[in-house]
Amino acid sequence: MDIGSAILIIGFAALVAAFLLLVIGLAFSELMNSDIPRRLPNRRKLHMVHGLFVGIAIVGRILHRLGVCRQVSFIRWFVARFLARLNPVPAGLRVKDLDFCEVPVRVYEPTTACDGLRRGLVYFHGGGWVMGSIDSVDEVCRHIAQESDTTVVSVGYRLAPDHRYPAQLDDCEAATCHFLSSAEAGFSVDPRRVAVGGDGTGANLAAALCQRLATRQNGHLLSPCAQVLIYPALQMADFNLPSYQQNHAVPILFRGRMAFYFLQYLNGDISLCQDVLEGNHVPTDLRACFKEWLSPSNLPPECLIRGIFECPKPEYDGGVYHAVKAGLEPEVSPLLADSALIQKTPPTFILTCEYDVLRDDGILYRKRLLDLGKNVTWQHLTEGFHGMINFLNQGWLSFPSALQVMDGVVDYMKKL
Structure with missing residues (x-):
């Protein structure tokens, strides 16, 4: 050399x-x-x-x-x-990649004998509307399908920053409505027993979709029979709730990252991140309205044990509001919907984790539903963290606690 x-x-x-x-x-x-x-x-x-x-x-x-x-x-x-770890398809399950109205989906069908029609679940993956895919929740959907004898449809909706709101929600609606209309003839699924669900921002899409479909109800359109919300992101108005304060630096979802994801979903202007975190995007009249639903006093006492602090009063900025105002609408923040709309949503399963910035979103939505007389099943993991289910059966990346989440979902699905 x-x-x-x-x-x-x-x-x-x-x-x-x-x-x-x-x-x-x-x-x-x-x-x-x-x-x-x-x-x-x-x-x-x-x-x-x-x-x-x-x-x-x-x-x-x-x-x-x-x-x-x-x-x-x-x-x-x-x-x-x-x-991404894609394990061989186990016995007793058939997996197919299809398109529903030009939206890619993966269908998980149990092959065991069944008396009559099966139940169904349309599932939306998490990832901040930016990350995630059908592959990222492959094990999750397999587990639900096998353990609850449910036909699961996993939806590969378009992602930001290439596609902004409402592209993701539109894709979820298109895939769900297609499945509801073809469930019985094409998949031997009872369309009256089809739920929608997801984790994180996927749960946001599920809740928003249920509200959207509720506004369009008529005698010819079927709607989901339930919504399965796993540590859901449900509002963009207050990033200083107790769970955001207590878990602001707990992996794998930091407080600042959640504001970043909302902005990527809406317009991609991350220069507004600090203003959004401080609440400068919420007009005074709306803040007074939202306080009824977002007050820490609506949380169980145990959610306050780790302490909270009084935040400086936000300085409303009209320019920031107009840039992100869609984020305060129900289709992005389902927790902030009018009571008349929430009243029309189906029975709900909500799972929350103690060490998750989104903990209080789920708990506050549960309270709104209960106050309206809705049927709610709530599971809270006192040792849980955001993103747990993505580590289900992932080899060296696996977390055994992910099974606790899945067991709750499976038990709920079996009752539909």
Whole structure:
């Protein structure tokens, strides 16, 4: 090897080492800002998983600034290539990839004998309307289908930032209505026993869809018989609820990240993130209206044990409001819908986790439903964190506690 080649090799190695040191340094800095409660089981694994996700995001950010690719494209590629674990289809289950009204779906059909028609579930994955896919909830949908003897339809709706609201909700509506209209003839499913559900922002889409369909009810259109909401994101008005304060730095969903996702869903203007976090986007009259539904006094006393603090009074900014006002409408914030609309929604299953910024969204929606005399089943995991179900049966990434979530969903589905 000549001297020139040796210098090139050494130079390349030094460049790679510098890049890795930069990523490690930035990731370490991010990790120091996290707060994993001691009560959480598998704390070390969660810390490691969070570090991996932070590292992927940082590499994506560097590649984006270098003009190589978009950060979100790199993260999606990496997760699909190295982290998504698609196990062989087990016996007793048939899995098919189809299109419903040009929306990609994956259908999970139990093959065991059944007397009469089966129940169904249309499922919307989470991921902040930006991440996630049919593959990311493959194990979740398999588990529900097998354990509850339910035909599950997983919907691959369009994602931000390439597609903004209401594209995602429109896709979910199109796929759901197609399945409701073809359930009996095409899938041996009783259309009167079809629920919709999802996790995180997927649960947001399920709740928003139930409200949208409720406004269009007529004698010829069937509606979901229930909504299954797993740690749902339900409002964009208040990012200072007790759960947002107490869990602001608990992986894998930080407080600031949730505001970021809402903005990506609406318009992509992340420069408004701090204003939204502070509540400067909510007009005074609307804030007074929302206070009735978002007051911490509506929460169980145990939700306040870890403490809350009084936030500075927001400074309303009309420009910010007009940029994000769709986020305060029911189709983005179902918790903020009028009582007359919520009254029309179907029976509900809500699962919340103690160490999740979205905990109070689910609990406050439960209270609104109960106050209106609606049928609600609530499960709360005192040692749960956001995103648990994505680690169901994922090899070294698995968290045993994910089964607690799935057991609650399966039990509820069996009763429909």
